[in-house]
Amino acid sequence: MSKLPKRADDYSAWYNEIVKRADLAENSPVRGCMVIKPYGMAIWEKMQRTLDDMFKETGHYNAYFPLLIPKSFLSKEASHVEGFAKECAVVTHYRLKNAPDGSGVIVDPEARLEEELIIRPTSETIIWSSYKNWIQSYRDLPILLNQWANVMRWEMRTRLFLRTAEFLWQEGHTAHATAQEAIEETRTMLDVYARFAEETLAIPVIRGVKSANERFAGAEDTYCIEAMMQDGKALQAGTSHFLGQNFAKAFDVKFAGKDGKLDYVWGTSWGVSTRLMGALIMAHSDDNGLVLPPNLAPIQVVVVPIFKGEDSVAPLKEACNRIARLCKKLGISVKVDDRDTQSPGWKFAEYELKGVPIRLALGLRDLEAGTVELFRRDTMSKQSVPELQLEELLPELLEQMQRTVYEKALAFRQANTYTVDSYDDFKRLIEEQPGFYLAHWDGTPETEERIKQETKATIRCIPLPGQLEGIAEPGTCMVTGKPSQGRVVLARAY
Amino acid sequence: MSKLPKRADDYSAWYNEIVKRADLAENSPVRGCMVIKPYGMAIWEKMQRTLDDMFKETGHYNAYFPLLIPKSFLSKEASHVEGFAKECAVVTHYRLKNAPDGSGVIVDPEARLEEELIIRPTSETIIWSSYKNWIQSYRDLPILLNQWANVMRWEMRTRLFLRTAEFLWQEGHTAHATAQEAIEETRTMLDVYARFAEETLAIPVIRGVKSANERFAGAEDTYCIEAMMQDGKALQAGTSHFLGQNFAKAFDVKFAGKDGKLDYVWGTSWGVSTRLMGALIMAHSDDNGLVLPPNLAPIQVVVVPIFKGEDSVAPLKEACNRIARLCKKLGISVKVDDRDTQSPGWKFAEYELKGVPIRLALGLRDLEAGTVELFRRDTMSKQSVPELQLEELLPELLEQMQRTVYEKALAFRQANTYTVDSYDDFKRLIEEQPGFYLAHWDGTPETEERIKQETKATIRCIPLPGQLEGIAEPGTCMVTGKPSQGRVVLARAY
Numbered sequence: 001m002s003k004l005p006k007r008a009d010d011y012s013a014w015y016n017e018i019v020k021r022a023d024l025a026e027n028s029p030v031r032g033c034m035v036i037k038p039y040g041m042a043i044w045e046k047m048q049r050t051l052d053d054m055f056k057e058t059g060h061y062n063a064y065f066p067l068l069i070p071k072s073f074l075s076k077e078a079s080h081v082e083g084f085a086k087e088c089a090v091v092t093h094y095r096l097k098n099a100p101d102g103s104g105v106i107v108d109p110e111a112r113l114e115e116e117l118i119i120r121p122t123s124e125t126i127i128w129s130s131y132k133n134w135i136q137s138y139r140d141l142p143i144l145l146n147q148w149a150n151v152m153r154w155e156m157r158t159r160l161f162l163r164t165a166e167f168l169w170q171e172g173h174t175a176h177a178t179a180q181e182a183i184e185e186t187r188t189m190l191d192v193y194a195r196f197a198e199e200t201l202a203i204p205v206i207r208g209v210k211s212a213n214e215r216f217a218g219a220e221d222t223y224c225i226e227a228m229m230q231d232g233k234a235l236q237a238g239t240s241h242f243l244g245q246n247f248a249k250a251f252d253v254k255f256a257g258k259d260g261k262l263d264y265v266w267g268t269s270w271g272v273s274t275r276l277m278g279a280l281i282m283a284h285s286d287d288n289g290l291v292l293p294p295n296l297a298p299i300q301v302v303v304v305p306i307f308k309g310e311d312s313v314a315p316l317k318e319a320c321n322r323i324a325r326l327c328k329k330l331g332i333s334v335k336v337d338d339r340d341t342q343s344p345g346w347k348f349a350e351y352e353l354k355g356v357p358i359r360l361a362l363g364l365r366d367l368e369a370g371t372v373e374l375f376r377r378d379t380m381s382k383q384s385v386p387e388l389q390l391e392e393l394l395p396e397l398l399e400q401m402q403r404t405v406y407e408k409a410l411a412f413r414q415a416n417t418y419t420v421d422s423y424d425d426f427k428r429l430i431e432e433q434p435g436f437y438l439a440h441w442d443g444t445p446e447t448e449e450r451i452k453q454e455t456k457a458t459i460r461c462i463p464l465p466g467q468l469e470g471i472a473e474p475g476t477c478m479v480t481g482k483p484s485q486g487r488v489v490l491a492r493a494y
Numbered sequence: 495m496s497k498l499p500k501r502a503d504d505y506s507a508w509y510n511e512i513v514k515r516a517d518l519a520e521n522s523p524v525r526g527c528m529v530i531k532p533y534g535m536a537i538w539e540k541m542q543r544t545l546d547d548m549f550k551e552t553g554h555y556n557a558y559f560p561l562l563i564p565k566s567f568l569s570k571e572a573s574h575v576e577g578f579a580k581e582c583a584v585v586t587h588y589r590l591k592n593a594p595d596g597s598g599v600i601v602d603p604e605a606r607l608e609e610e611l612i613i614r615p616t617s618e619t620i621i622w623s624s625y626k627n628w629i630q631s632y633r634d635l636p637i638l639l640n641q642w643a644n645v646m647r648w649e650m651r652t653r654l655f656l657r658t659a660e661f662l663w664q665e666g667h668t669a670h671a672t673a674q675e676a677i678e679e680t681r682t683m684l685d686v687y688a689r690f691a692e693e694t695l696a697i698p699v700i701r702g703v704k705s706a707n708e709r710f711a712g713a714e715d716t717y718c719i720e721a722m723m724q725d726g727k728a729l730q731a732g733t734s735h736f737l738g739q740n741f742a743k744a745f746d747v748k749f750a751g752k753d754g755k756l757d758y759v760w761g762t763s764w765g766v767s768t769r770l771m772g773a774l775i776m777a778h779s780d781d782n783g784l785v786l787p788p789n790l791a792p793i794q795v796v797v798v799p800i801f802k803g804e805d806s807v808a809p810l811k812e813a814c815n816r817i818a819r820l821c822k823k824l825g826i827s828v829k830v831d832d833r834d835t836q837s838p839g840w841k842f843a844e845y846e847l848k849g850v851p852i853r854l855a856l857g858l859r860d861l862e863a864g865t866v867e868l869f870r871r872d873t874m875s876k877q878s879v880p881e882l883q884l885e886e887l888l889p890e891l892l893e894q895m896q897r898t899v900y901e902k903a904l905a906f907r908q909a910n911t912y913t914v915d916s917y918d919d920f921k922r923l924i925e926e927q928p929g930f931y932l933a934h935w936d937g938t939p940e941t942e943e944r945i946k947q948e949t950k951a952t953i954r955c956i957p958l959p960g961q962l963e964g965i966a967e968p969g970t971c972m973v974t975g976k977p978s979q980g981r982v983v984l985a986r987a988y
Contacts, residue, residue, distance in 0.1 A: 026627075028620070029567075030560045030611065035624055038555035038639065045556060061532035062539060066524045067561075067613070067644055067660050068583070071590065073523075075598040085590040085599045089562070091613070092601065093584040094648040096565065104569040105579045107586065107610055116601055117524065119561070119585070119613075126522070130529055133520075139835070145532065150561055150644065154588040166561050341633070 004353075006287045011231040018281055019160045022290045022354050025277075032158040032165030036274070039354065042298035044168065044274060048148065050200050050295075051170065051272070054192050060144045060172060065126050067150075068117040073125035077250040080124065083217020087154035089119040089165075119152040124218060124243070124269055127173045128251040135175060135265055137256045142185070143175040161278035162235075162494050169273035175265045177255065179244070182266035183221075186242040189270040190223040193238035201276065202293035202406035203227045203283045204413055205237055206436075206468065206489060208461025213445050216269075220244035226460045226489060228413040229282040232434030234460045234491035237279050243267035278494070283409050290355030291378055293405045294398040301327050301334045301394065302356045306344050306363035313340075319367055323360060323390065330395055352377060357401050358394065378404050419470075419487070423478045426490070430457050436491050438468065440484035442477035451479060451490070460489040498847075500781045505725040512775055513654045516784045516848050519771075526652040526659030530768070533848065536792035538662065538768060542642065544694050544789075545664065545766070548686050554638045554666060559620050561644075562611040567619035571744040574618065577711020581648035583613040583659075613646040618712060618737070618763055621667045622745040629669060629759055631750040636679070637669040645767075655772035656729075656988055663767035669759045671749065673738070676760035677715075680736040683764040684717040687732035695770065696787035696900035697721045697777045698907055699731055700930075700962065700983060702955025707939050710763075714738035720954045720983060722907040723776040726928025728954045728985035731773050737761035772988070777903050784849030785872055787899045788892040793829045795821050795888065796850045800838050800857035807834075813861055817854060817884065824889055846871060851895055852888065872898055913964075913981070917972045920984070924951050930985050932962065934978035936971035945973060945984070954983040 004021070005013040019025055024040030027033075036044065052062070068091060074081045095111030098104075120126065127145075134140060152166045172189060176182040190207055197205045205225035215222045219241035227237045248254070248264040255265055284291040294300050303323050305316035320336045327334035335356075337347050344361065351359055359375040366372055372390070375382045378401050385393060416435030420426045426437060441447060441459060452458050463471060471487035498515070499507040513519055518534030521527075530538065546556075562585060569575045589605030592598075614620065621639075628634060646660045666683060670676040684701055691699045699719035709716045713735035721731045739758035742748070748756045778785040788794050797817050799810035814830045821828035829850075831841050838855065845853055853869040860866055866884070869876045872895050879887060910929030914920045920931060935941060935953060946952050957965060965981035 026624075028560045029564060029623055030562050030620075033560035033562060035560065036558040038557050041556045041558055062535045063532050064530040064535055064662065066522045066527035066529065067646070068524050068527060070523060071601075072598060074590070081599060085592075087589055089585045089611070090587040090590065090601050091583045092586045095581055096568070096579040096584065096612070098579075104566060105575060107565075107584050117583070118590070126524075129523055130520075152561070168558065 004287060004289060007230060014287070015278075015282060016160070018285055018290055018353075024281070025160045027160065030165075032155055034160050034164050034166070036168075039298060040277060043280070043292070043296050044277060046296045046298070047200070047276060048170075051192075051196055052148075054196060055146050055170075055172065058188060058192060060146045060174075062147065063145045064147055064149070065123050065130065067120055069120050069123075069126045071116045071118055073129060074118065076125060077218045077246055080218035080246075080250075084121045084153075087156075088121050089152050089154060091117040091119065120149070121151055121153045122269075122271075123147060123149070123151075123171055124173065124247050125251070128247040128253060128267070131175050131265070132251050132253045135253055135255050138177050138258055141175060141177045141255060141265065142181065144172075144185075145174065146170055146172045159278075161274055161281070164274075167274045169271050171269060171271040174268045175248075175253070176268070177257065177266070179266050182244075182268050183242050186221070186223055186240045186268045186270070189268070190225065190238075190240040193240065193270070193272060194225050196272075197225055197227065197237050198406065200293070200295050201237075201280055201283070202295075202402060202409060203237065203279060204406065204410040206461060206463050208463040208467065208489065210239075210461060211445070211448055211459045211488075213448050214458065216241045218243060218246050219269075220246065224461055226491075227279055227283060228409075228416060228436060228491075229279070229494065230412065231282075232416050232436075232491070234436065234489075234493040235275075235279045235282070236460070236493065237276060238270070238272040240270035241268060243269060284405055285355065288380065289353030291405065292355035292357060294357045294402050297355065297357050298333065299335045299351075299354075299356045300332050300398060301358045301360060302347075302351045303334065303336045304344055304347050304351075304359065304361045305338050306361055307340065308364055312364050315367060316362065316364070319362060319387075323372070323387070326391060327394065330391065332394055332398065348375075352380075357398060360390075376401060378408070417468075421475075421478055426457075426478060427455055430455050430490075430492065434492060436460070436489050438471050438487040439478045439490055440475040440486075441488050442480050442482035442484055444480075447477060447479050457490045457492050460491050460493060462486075462488050498781055498783060501724060508781070509772075509776060510654070512779055512784055512847075518775070519654045521654065524659075526649055528654050528658050528660070530662075533792060534771060537774070537786070537790050538771060540790045540792070541694070541770060542664075545686075545690055546642075548690060549640050549664075549666065552682060552686060554640045554668075557639045557641055558643070559617050559624065559641060561614055563614050563617075563620045565610045565612055567623060568612065570619060571712045571740055574712035574740075574744075578615045578647075581650075582615050583646050583648060585611040585613065614643070615645055615647045616763075616765075617641065617643070617645075617665055618667065618741050619745070622741040622747060622761070625669050625759070626745050626747045629747055629749050632671050632752055635669055635671045635749060635759065636675065638666075638679075639668065640664055640666045653772075655768055655775070658768075661768045663765050665765040666763060668762045669742075669747070670762070671751065671760070673760050676762050677736050680715070680717055680734045680762045680764070683762070684719065684732075684734040687734065687764070687766060688719050690766075691719055691721065691731050692900065694787070694789050695731075695774055695777070696789075696896060696903060697731065697773060698900065698904040700955060700957050702957040702961065702983065704733075704955060705939070705942055705953045705982075707942050708952065710735045712737060712740050713763075714740065718955055720985075721773055721777060722903075722910060722930060722985075723773070723988065724906065725776075726910050726930075726985070728930065728983075728987040729769075729773045729776070730954070730987065731770060732764070732766040734764035735762060737763060778899055779849065782874065783847030785899065786849035786851060788851045788896050791849065791851050792827065793845075793848075793850045794826050794892060795828045795852045795854060796841075796845045797828065797830045798838055798841050798845075798853060798855045799832050800855055801834065802858055806858050809861060810856065810858070813856060813881075817866070817881070820885060821888065824885065826888055826892065842869075846874075851892060854884075870895060872902070911962075915969075915972055920951075920972060921949055924949050924984075924986065928986060930954070930983050932965050932981040933972045933984055934969040934980075935982050936974050936976035936978055938974075941971060941973050951984045951986050954985050954987060956980075956982050
C-alpha cells in the first residue's frame, strides 16, 4: 500500500484519500451524490443511534414527511424561498416510455405534472402545512418532532461528506405556544448537539449565535456549534433555529390560548447531517489514517495472530477467539483477523488506516508468556500486557482514549485560537496561521461582508456567555473602529 | 368519540378510520404520499430495529446509495425497465428562479439536466453500477449489503401504508461467486422475513415461489411470504429475489475465480416496506381499533388513575408512578395517563383504539385493597389483580399475548383456507367466501392470466415443501384439466 498524502503537504488530498482508502464513501455516477460504504455507514449509524436516544430523552418523537414538496410551498415564506429555491432538484414528470426508435426510454411528454415538485432541501414548509391541521388549541402544543431523512441541495462544488447534493440528516421541527418556550427548545437542542459533539465525536465546540448574514433562511435566530479542523478552518457542526412565528404565518397556523384568543404558533428547527462524518475525520485523523473516538468505532478492538508455521495456527486462533469472547462479554465490538492471505504487516497498516482504536497481536512467544502486544491507535504506542489483565484494561483504556482524543483536539484548538485587534494584522495572520481569531466587530452586515470579501473569513459565531474566556469585554471594531459589545469568532470555514 | 365502522360492514372504511384515528398516518398535500405520524413511526421503528438486528446476525452490513438514478441505467436490464420505467418521478431541472411577474418561483429553463434522473423505484441498477467497481476477484465476494431508504413509484390508486407513491423500506442487495450460494442467500432471507412476520408481527405466513407472471422485473425467481388479512384477501408481506446473472450482465460485473477464469457475478435482492404496517393493522385489529402484538407496541402498558375528589389525586398518582417504575425495571414500555382534562372512559376508548396491550386502572378502593384492574386488549377482558403480583404477571402476560395474537391469526387463516377442484366452484366460492384456495394449476401463464381476468384472483405462490399439508400430490388443473405437480395458493390480494 502506498502512503497517504501528509496533512502538512496537502490537507485536501489527505482528506480525500482517507475517505476513499478507509472505505467510508465514494462518488457515485450521479453528479454530487455519494455512496456511503459499509464502514462509513457503520460510523454514521452509531451517531444516529446516540443522537436518537438523546432526542427521545428530551421528549421528542420521530415522524416522516414526504420527500417531495409542491413548488408553491417554497414561496410562502419570503426569506426561505430566497435561501432554498435556487439550487434544488425539480420533478416535472411522472412517467417514462419507450423511445419510438427503440433506443431506450424517454420522458413521456404527456405525463407532465400540473405543479412541479421539488425534492426537499429541508422540510419546514411541508411540515408546517401539516401542523396547520394538527394544531387548534394550546392543548395540542408543544409538538416535538424529529425526522431522519435524505435531503437534496444542488451544490455546484461537492466534497464527500462535507458538501454533497444528497445527504442524510435529521431535522427537528417543534411548535410551541410561547416565544419563551420555543427559545428554550432551541437552546436545549443546541446543548444536545454540543454534548454529542464533545462526548461522542470527541470534538470541542463553541456554542454561539450566527450573525444576521449567516442565519437560516426563515429564522429569527440561528444558534450553532463551531468546531476547528486540523488545518485551522472552522466547520459548522450543527444548527438550531428559533423560527419565531415566520412559518406559522406563512402556513396560517394559529392556536387558541387558555383565554380563547388566537395567536400564531412559535417554531424551532434543528439539524445535523452526514457532514459530521467529515468533521470527525478532519478533527482527529493523522498521516497514518483515520483516528476514531472509541464510542464511534465500528470495530473497537482487532485481534491479529502472528502465525509462524502450521503448528502455530490452531493455538493462536484459539487464543484470538478467547480474547474475542472476552471482548463480547465486556460489550466491546471486536474483530479477529486470522486470514492467511494477508501478512500481519498489511493488516496492521489496514487497521491503522481504518482507525481501529486498539490492536492486539500475539505470536507463539506471547502465548507462552501469557502476554499480548497492545497497540493504541491514538498515540501509535505499543506495550506488552498480560492477557489476564485485558478484562480490566480494555474498558479502561477505551474510556481513556475517548478522553485523550477529545483533549488533543481541545489543545489543538486552544493553540490555534488568537486574539487580534488590528485589521491589518488579521488580514496577514489569517493567511499565515489559519485558526480562530477573536476580534471586535461593529455588528453591521456591511463590515461583515467586507471582511468576507477581503479575507475569505467569516464570522463563525457570536459565542454564548461562558464559552470563551475574556471575550465579553466591550471594545472597538477592528475594521471600522466603531464600538463593539464583545469579541466574535472569525475563521475561514468549510 | 364516534364508533369505528365495523369490519363486517365496510372493511375498507374500517381500515382507513383506524389508520387515521389511531394516529398512524395521514395523506399529505403531495398526491399519493403519506405523512407517518409519531405513533405509526414508533411501530415502524420497532420493526426496523428488529429486522436490522436480524440482518446483521446473518452477516449483512448497511450502506447508502443515491436517491437519483440516471435514466439510462433503467434500460440496461431488459425486463427491469418494463417493470419500473412506467410510473416513476422524473427530475429534469436543478434550479428554480423568481417569476418575472413576481408571482412566485418558476422552473429555470436554463437549468435543464443533460440526462434526466429518476427517483429510485428500487436500487438494483445504481447498486450494480457500483458493484462493477468493487468486484474484481472471488476474494471480493460475497458482498452482503442492505439499505434503509425511501423509494417512489407513481401509483395511480393509493392507500395509506398499503400502496403509496413514496414508501419506506429496506432493500438487500448481495453478490456471490456461485448460483448455489446466491440461491441459499435468497432462501435465508426469505426465512428471516418469515420468522420476523411470525415472531414479531405475529402474522402466520406461507413461504412460496411466485409464478413467472408475478416475478420481480429482472429476477430469475421470486420467493415470497403471503399473509391472510381478516377480509380473506392475501397480502404479500416480503419478497426475496434470485437475480441470476441478469444485473451482472447488464452492468458488466465479472470476477476472476480461483482458477483465474472470468465469470459474471450472481445476485440477490430482497425487501420489505411500510406496507407491513398495513398488514399488521389488517391482520389483528378489531371493531374497537388497533390490536398490537406486544413486541411492536410503542406503549405496552398504560396506567390510568380513577380520581374521586381532590384527596384521591396524590395517593393515586403515587401508585401509578410506582407501577410505572416497576414496568421500567422490567423493560416494559409504560405510560401513565393522569391528565385531569379527560375522563377515564375517554382514556379507555383511546388506548383501546391505539391497541395498547395492557391497561391498568386503579381507584381509591383498589388502593385500599392493594389491587389494580387489569384489562387486556386482545381478548377485551378485565380482571382484578393484586399489585404485588404485577412483577411476575406482566412479563408473562405480554409473552402470552404475543402468542395469542399469532394463534388467533393462524386459526383464522386455517378456517378460511379451502381446497377446490372445480373451476366453476372456485369462481362462485371466491365471491361468496373470500380466503385462500388450494387448487391445481397447469403451470402456464395463459391459464394464470385467464383466472386473473375471470375471477380477479391471482396465484399468490407455489408453496415451498412443508408449508401446507396435502398439497404436494399431483393432480389435474382445475381450469384446463392438464396435469399439475401440486396445488398452488389462489386468492384476491392487496
